[in-house]
Amino acid sequence: MTHVDFLLPDFLTGSLSQAETAHVQAHLEHCARCRREREQLEPAMASFNTHDNLAPHPSYFATILPRVRGRIDGDDSRIRWHRPLIERVLLPIAVSALLLFIILSVPTERMNPSSSRGTLKPIVQECTQDELTQLESDTQFNYSGQHSVQETILEDRLSSAQAVPVSILKDAITDGEIDYAVSGMVETLPDEELEVVVQQLTERTVVRL
Amino acid sequence: MSPRTDLELVSAFQSGDEGAFNELVLRHQEKLYWLARRFVTDHAEADDVLQDALVKAYQGLKTFRGESNVFTWFYRITVNTSINSLRRKRVRDFLRLDDVLIESAGDDLQPDEVLEQDEHRRLLDEAIQQLPEKQKAVFILRYHDELPYEEISQILQTSVGGLKANYFHAVKKVTESIRRAHDPR
Secondary structure (H helix, E strand, C coil): CCCCHHHHHHHHCCCCCHHHHHHHHHHHHHCHHHHHHHHHHHHHHCCCCCCHHHCCCCCHHHHHHHHHHHHHHHHHHHHHHHCCHHHHHHHHHHHHHHHHHHHHHHHHHHHCCCCCHHHHHHHHHCCCHHHHHHHHHHHHHCCCCCCCHHHHHHHHHHHHCCCCCHHHHHHHHHCCCCCCCHHHHHHHCCHHHHHHHHHHHHHHHCCCC | CCCCCHHHHHHHHHCCCHHHHHHHHHHHHHHHHHHHHHHHCCHHHHHHHHHHHHHHHHHHHCCCCCCCCHHHHHHHHHHHHHHHHHHHHHHHHHHCCCCCCCCCCCCCCCCHHHHHHHHHHHHHHHHHHHCCHHHHHHHHHHHHCCCCHHHHHHHHCCCHHHHHHHHHHHHHHHHHHHHHHHCCC
């Protein structure tokens, strides 16, 4: 029996053809699983459309074309006559390189346990009660060891971490390790480079402890 | 005289009639605005996206070969521009916390019903924003714009079967997300 999950959203909004609607109805009569699915989706789907009462002022639409024309005419003349090579080519490259460098360097620094005590705090907060109890007893009785239980646990967690939590990176930012002005440079990144940066951020902010 | 079709306007534009582009903008701007608005949720950002998209459309229209419907082509540009705008926002938010706006409920007291509606809209916006890019695009184009899958397929360059699956998963995630917010148990 082929379930009709993928047709349910369109069924609920009345967007299916007559034949498809009949097929879904027939299936729902004898399939409890798909009926449950419909019961969950139905009330929520009816409430999705909430933006229409937030329409901009009617005069807004009259302002779009003049502004777009203004930009087109401005861009045309600027591109043709006023933008020097350094602004068009070198500046975006430099900005992208700087941004990538900063993004790549922050997590690396933070992942080194010796580089900052602040790094350990959120990781300690992730410890289970048993681990904390073990830490406490280790601190009291085995502190002289070169490789205490505390360090082992923390190092294990650091080495198994695939990336640095967003919260740590945000701490780094509030500590002043990143110049706020850099964020303005994001605007100048070409779309392709932006995709690379987003990819990097995604990879580095997924934490698997 | 009947109004010129989109393709006739494109052809006129390519022959040097700048006014044809204006006509295309006036014809489609409202739908494109709502498309952008549903992606980025904020009016000011949607306005930026729309302007960027229309400027890109102007530049691309000179070499548009009519391989797809003009409206579909405008939609594709707006979807891509919206996605890039969201990506920029993610990077900006990541790098600059002091500018992250926290929306307040507003100074004016409002009737409970309005507050409830605002809260529901906020939850819905949050849920949609959490969706992966492709699912978000399908959700907006299918649920809000009610475009046929064939057209969405051209806009997003994805198979119709894949779109149906994406739409179902998007609806399910949004539903689940709202349910959790209302009943966190």
